[in-house]
Amino acid sequence: xxxxxxxxxxxxxxxxxxxxxxxxxxxxxxxxxxxxxxxxxxxxxxxxxxxxxxxxxxxxxxxxxxxxxxxxxxxxxxxxxxxxxxxxxxxxxxxxxxxxxxxxxxxxxxxxxxxxxxxxxxxxxxxxxxxxxxxxxxxxxxxxxxxxxxxxxxxxxxxxxxxxxxxxxxxxxxxxxxxxxxxx
Amino acid sequence: xxxxxxxxxxxxxxxxxxxxxxxxxxxxxxxxxxxxxxxxxxxxxxxxxxxxxxxxxxxxxxxxxxxxxxxxxxxxxxxxxxxxxxxxxxxxxxxxxxxxxxxxxxxxxxxxxxxxxxxxxxxxxxxxxxxxxxxxxxxxxxxxxxxxxxxxxxxxxxxxxxxxxxxxxxxxxxxxxxxxxxxxxxxxxxxxxxxxxxxxxxxx
Amino acid sequence: xxxxxxxxxxxxxxxxxxxxxxxxxxxxxxxxxxxxxxxxxxxxxxxxxxxxxxxxxxxxxxxxxxxxxxxxxxxxxxxxxxxxxxxxxxxxxxxxxxxxxxxxxxxxxxxxxxxxxxxxxxxxxxxxxxxxxxxxxxxxxxxxxxxxxxxxxxxxxxxxxxxxxxxxxxxxxxxxxxxxxxxxxxxxxxxxxxxxxxxxx
Numbered sequence: 001x002x003x004x005x006x007x008x009x010x011x012x013x014x015x016x017x018x019x020x021x022x023x024x025x026x027x028x029x030x031x032x033x034x035x036x037x038x039x040x041x042x043x044x045x046x047x048x049x050x051x052x053x054x055x056x057x058x059x060x061x062x063x064x065x066x067x068x069x070x071x072x073x074x075x076x077x078x079x080x081x082x083x084x085x086x087x088x089x090x091x092x093x094x095x096x097x098x099x100x101x102x103x104x105x106x107x108x109x110x111x112x113x114x115x116x117x118x119x120x121x122x123x124x125x126x127x128x129x130x131x132x133x134x135x136x137x138x139x140x141x142x143x144x145x146x147x148x149x150x151x152x153x154x155x156x157x158x159x160x161x162x163x164x165x166x167x168x169x170x171x172x173x174x175x176x177x178x179x180x181x182x183x184x
Numbered sequence: 185x186x187x188x189x190x191x192x193x194x195x196x197x198x199x200x201x202x203x204x205x206x207x208x209x210x211x212x213x214x215x216x217x218x219x220x221x222x223x224x225x226x227x228x229x230x231x232x233x234x235x236x237x238x239x240x241x242x243x244x245x246x247x248x249x250x251x252x253x254x255x256x257x258x259x260x261x262x263x264x265x266x267x268x269x270x271x272x273x274x275x276x277x278x279x280x281x282x283x284x285x286x287x288x289x290x291x292x293x294x295x296x297x298x299x300x301x302x303x304x305x306x307x308x309x310x311x312x313x314x315x316x317x318x319x320x321x322x323x324x325x326x327x328x329x330x331x332x333x334x335x336x337x338x339x340x341x342x343x344x345x346x347x348x349x350x351x352x353x354x355x356x357x358x359x360x361x362x363x364x365x366x367x368x369x370x371x372x373x374x375x376x377x378x379x380x381x382x383x384x385x386x387x388x
Numbered sequence: 389x390x391x392x393x394x395x396x397x398x399x400x401x402x403x404x405x406x407x408x409x410x411x412x413x414x415x416x417x418x419x420x421x422x423x424x425x426x427x428x429x430x431x432x433x434x435x436x437x438x439x440x441x442x443x444x445x446x447x448x449x450x451x452x453x454x455x456x457x458x459x460x461x462x463x464x465x466x467x468x469x470x471x472x473x474x475x476x477x478x479x480x481x482x483x484x485x486x487x488x489x490x491x492x493x494x495x496x497x498x499x500x501x502x503x504x505x506x507x508x509x510x511x512x513x514x515x516x517x518x519x520x521x522x523x524x525x526x527x528x529x530x531x532x533x534x535x536x537x538x539x540x541x542x543x544x545x546x547x548x549x550x551x552x553x554x555x556x557x558x559x560x561x562x563x564x565x566x567x568x569x570x571x572x573x574x575x576x577x578x579x580x581x582x583x584x585x586x587x588x589x
Contacts, residue, residue: 011188014446018192021454022199028461037217043306044275050302051272097225101218127297131224134305139217172298176323179261183330183358193566199453200562203555206460213465 037101040140049137057120057145059154060165065120066090073118078129079151089122089154097123097132109136113143122147122154126172148172215311229304230319231291233328234346237353240264248290250282252303263293263325264357271299274306281377284312293318293325329353390464415502424503426494426510433491435579438572445565452558466554471543478536493517 041049049055064070066089075092077084084094095105112119119141123129126148133146147154149170157164168174215223223229239247240263249266251258258268269279271294283290292300292307292315300317307315318325327333332350335343392398421443422428431437459466490496495503495514503511529536547554 011186011192014192015188018195018450021450022195025199025454025457025461028457028463032461035216039214039217039309043214043310046306046309047272047275050306097221101221127301130298130301131305132221134302135217135221135224138309173295174323175257175295177326179322179326182326183261189569193569196449196453196562197566199457200449200559203453203456203460204559206555213467 037106037139039138041138046134046138050134055133055137055142055145057147058165059147059149059157059170060161060163062089062120062147062154063162066161072116073120074112075120075122077151078121078123078132083124087151087155089151092122097128100132100136109141109144113141116143118143118145120145120147123150124152125150126170213311214309220305220309223308224305229308229315229317231316232319233325234349234353236263236291236293236318236325237329237357238349241353241356246287246289248282248285248288250290250292250303252292252294252299257295261322263322266293269303271303274303283307283315285314285377287314289314289316291316291318294321296321296323330358390458391468394468395465414498415505418499419502419506423499424506424508424511426503429496429499430491430494435575436583438576441572442569445568449558449562449565452561456555456558471545473543474541475537476539476541478538 062075065073065075075089077088077092077094078097078100079094080096080098081094084092088094099105109119121129121133121136121144123132126146128150129146133144136144153164153170154161164170236247236249240249249263251262251266251268252271252274253268254270255268258266258270262268267282269282273279290307290312292303294300294303297317297320300321304315304317320328328350332347332354335347393400393403418424422439423443428437428439432440455464455466455469458464486496493500493514495511497518500511500514500518504515505511545554545557547557550557
């Protein structure tokens, strides 16, 4: 029909553009990589977790683990091999923090979670293992725990761990001074 | 009607229908967990109390101290010009514009490293740049800056230089001398908030 | 990666360069769609030519679906894209006035420029009226400033108002658009069958 606009009788160009458009989207979808690890906790949930003080293990709570009465706890030393060689908690396994997100370690952590095993991470200090602990908690491994005081505190008190129950010196966030007084 | 139109309509409906089938997208503004762990392992986020003291003394305009302790502790004592963001309200919208200011170095501190480190991990996940943790927190601040201990006589020259710096800083912060600045500089806390992004409006 | 300027990939000074490129492309497409002819534009109101509706609806649904796919693919972060604030009553009145200008003048602001670009006198006349209107509006602005800013609903989207996801809205719009294409095609066919002087380009 002659009374039609040129574009109405010839939508070929539209078809070509549309096919390119679809091709771009399909290419994008095909090249989309699904991330291997995704966060399970939102930042808000993570914040609530750390401010709530959950997921921590006190040194004296290791006693039944060390004397073998509790066998559902895996101790993981996140320091490097050298530090691990110098001394470590009895029965602990050494997985350096650099290797924690390796394929096989993630698979093992998943298995521990499935079997109801708790995993306790520790470094020299609590601070050293805090970051890795927070990462795994955010990834949804709610069986991953953090050892308060770290290896250093353990090494100092390893012969009388049970006696440290009332001790507060290993708890983080304590003010050692009355700042306002001292800094006058 | 041209067959091409039928084809186009069908294609468009299929595309739009595909949208409904897509899973929710992952949040691209957050950094991947592997990268987060990698950044956590690096010690580069830590700044020493001396570095912080030096920046305060030199009035470095890029320094933004963030006190993550609770409001009472902040009121009792805080570093000069620090902003108080209690850890539990780190993500509250009231404080979000203190973080991620361009060219600013935000330094988290608390009594020791733990709270500050936790704040750092969460802020890092949200992909804020220019964030640091003051190593040792206020406990270390007191030990090194306010009450520095002299090194043993056999210590290296560097240790004595460090001690001299700490002594000077101690005088600066405690106002032990007559020429020291007034200590009531807490009243003029000037914090530049991040500019709200404004876009140009337009139409057909 | 996008949007480029808010994410800091390029500085805000590029805004004008990008605006120029988009403007040139927009003008070219308006002209090549035949929008510099008043007949095509005003045809919507008489029922013999719905090309305006088709072009803009197509542009809208393709952009909508494309952006949502790009958002999913991580190519553009839609949460950072600026959403124009909604002032419901002033916008309704503005739309009405613009539609009136559309049917009387035979151009919308953009197409009057393309008409000028190909040397149409009616385009220049429309543009003269356009600037006169802008001038009068600016001078009289204090009179209706209150109404102009009334009913601020903020930067909301249809999905937020209806509490459904943007994807559902996009799908609904695609269906509506295609239904509109079919209905307008039927109307066009009917109206054109009765027309004797139906030659237009």
